[in-house]
Amino acid sequence: MRVLLFTGKGGVGKTSLAAATGLKLARLGYKTLVMSIDPAHSLADSFDLGGGLFHGRTADPYQVRKRLDIQEVNIQKEIKRHWGEISAYVVSVLRTTGLDEVEAEELAILPGMEELSAMMYVNQYRREGRYEVIVLDCAPTAESMRFVSMPTTLDWYMKHIFPYQRSLLKAVRPLANRVSPIQLPSDRYFENVQELFRRLEGIEEVLEDPQVTSVRLATNPEKMVLRETERAFVYFSLHGLTVDTVVVNRVLPPEVNDAYFARWRRAQDRILREIEEYFAPVPVKQVPLFEEEVLGEEKLERLAALLYPGGENPAEVKRAERPYTFVKQDGRYQVRIDLPFAAKGEISLFKKGDELVVEIGTVRRHIGLPVSMAALTPGKARLENGRLTVELKEEASS
DSSP states (O other), rough: OOOEEESTTTSSSHHHHHHHHHHHHTTTOOEEEEEOOOOOOHHHHHHHHHHHSSSSGGSOEEEEETTTEEEEEEEHHHHHHHHHHHHHHHHHHHHHHTOOHHHHHTTTTTTTTTHHHHHHHHHHHHHHHHHHHHEOOOOOOOOOHHHHHHHHHHHHHHHTTTTHHHHHHHHHHHHHHHOOOOOOOOOOHHHHHHHHHHHHHHHHHHHHHHTTEEEEEHHHHHHHHHHHHHHHHHHHHTTEEEEEEEEEEEEEEETTOOOGGGHHHHHHHHHHHHHHHHTSSSSSEEEOOOOOOOSSSHHHHHHHHHOOTOOOOTTTTOOOOOOOEEETTTTTTEEOOOTTTTGGGGEEEEEEEEEEEEETTTEEEEEEHHHHHTTOOOEEEEEEEEEEEEEEEEOOOO
């Protein structure tokens, strides 16, 4: 199975690109699902399905043509399906503050629920072999980073916090519930958490395997958008995902040559050159600005033809290089992480247990070390040509 993850700054056209990719894949014979994990769903609108303002029918896979389904994760339905005990406990706590039940239920939708629900579906469909390709229409960059960091975060919680938290609360619950105005979570709450974790087992390996998962960064030929695209490249690399294509959407076509757009064209030409230079050797695709809104299958087919000309296969692996690797060179162990746009002063790192923790900006990544390196301590670190190399050595004996 292949997973293609379309992400980028809000408004760059991710949904249209993901939908067009799904159409192309279906036409090539792949059983395909395009799934929206953006809370502001517009995937059904992209296909111009009509109907009501909220497309309830797309909460589950909905066939739009032969071999092509779409799905928009509906958090209200997911809470009932997967988050029952967790949501019920949060609601009960919120009710003690004086909120009515409806308000409490709205506030009980916790950050990350939608992303985790989508990830569970990806894992479920992978295990079932239901689809050959899943195209993810992701939320803007910040939310997408939360999506890809969820497996690592949850794994860390389940290993380091969950067992002790569950045991401690089991011991103190009988007494605490008699004196506290807020009831402590029951063991069913923890069973719900454990079941969610079980549903996600193996998803981190899926996301970090470049033969399975590829990130397609969508951008526009504008400086501000480009800067966020560069940051996204760094963040995805840090989380172990391979960016195999950059798609520059809404490029002014050659026939737009009147004076009004002259400055726009000069600016776009400059940005396009920068994009080619910055992201090399990552393939860069350009898609022209359409003369009208890309809406409905006919226009999406036209977009697909420009995005994947001829017999080009969107499922093809464009790059298979892993963003970070563990090596032993000249008797020294190294962790190498590709961070092409990061500057030296923006990076901090330290070792915690058997993990190397790397921070860039607001993003932190816990990188689990192999057994041969787990007992070593960080020594030298250098950033050269967009690659961070951290040498690990045995701790000096006192």
